[in-house]
Amino acid sequence: MSSGRVLVLALVLSACLFCGCISTDRPASSKEPGNVNVVATTVPLGHFTEMVGGDRVTVAVLVPPGTNLHTFEPSPSKLAEVEDADLYVKNGAGLEIWMERIIQANEEMLVVDSSSGVDLIESTDADDHGHGAHDFHEDILTTDPHIWLSPKNAIIIVDNICRGLTEVDPENAEFYQKNRDHYLSRLRELDGELNSTFSETDRKEFIVLHPSWSYFARDYGLVQVPILESEKEPGPRYLAEIVEVACEKRITTIFVDPNFNPKSAEIIAEEIDGRVVPLDPLAEDYIENMRIVGREIASSLDG
Secondary structure: OOHHHHHHHHHHHHHHHHHOEEEOOOOHHHOOOOOEEEEEOOHHHHHHHHHHHHHHEEEEEOOOOOOOOOOOOOOHHHHHHHOOOOEEEEOOOOOOOOHHHHHHHOOOOEEEEOOOOOOOOEEEOOOOOOOOHHHOOOOOEEEOOOOOOOHHHHHHHHHHHHHHHHHHOHHHHHHHHHHHHHHHHHHHHHHHHHHHHHOOOOOOEEEEOOOOOHHHHHHOOOEEEEOOEOOEOOOHHHHHHHHHHHHHHOOOEEEEOOOOOOHHHHHHHHHOOOEEEEOOOOOOOHHHHHHHHHHHHHHHHHO
């Protein structure tokens, strides 16, 4: 092996030791000796766990990046990752409809409900956002599971994860709490930045393909106008209504989730001579991603 390749390998290993270990496809058996083995439902929950647990945790993510959270079903190989877990971090808020299978795979692990203490948004598909969806969709009461897309909620989630790690590994409680406090200060700084960004914004409406951003909108006094409802493609009447809203509110940006087919958004963008911009709700670097989200939405309101 060349000296250059040895140096690169050493740097990679050093980064893993410094930041903790997070993987979306590593089996639970790869746990580092003495580490708390954690499985988290999503990449953001895995990231939060890593921020609190540092090099004392090994984190595996159940739902791989690029997967639709609403249609995911755990495979046998994914269930195998759960078998040796000390801790499972679930989203809660009704996302894990397959949670019983996870529990059956490992009844001994501690399960942390990251949504505990979050003020959940409950709405019907029909009148969720007040832009006429009532005429075209069934009235089904749902809980919005996208709780992490709010820095205020993220503060609660991170604290829940810290309490879970402290319960399974009390000897390192002080370490986890110190990491938690440091990360919470960063989340509060992020929340302050976003509050400042949107506090003086006159225009409030932004159009999204998939309604992932309800908690973000609530935090900062915005109005999310969704194209999809309950994973359904909109009919011609509803598409026409979205176009009408866009024209009335002078909206020229349609935000899309990379995990969903953008066809409907592209149709609307063409009608309004607008643009399609991706926002990733599952990016691993949470704080940097939310800063990008804030900039993109603020730019769409100023346009």
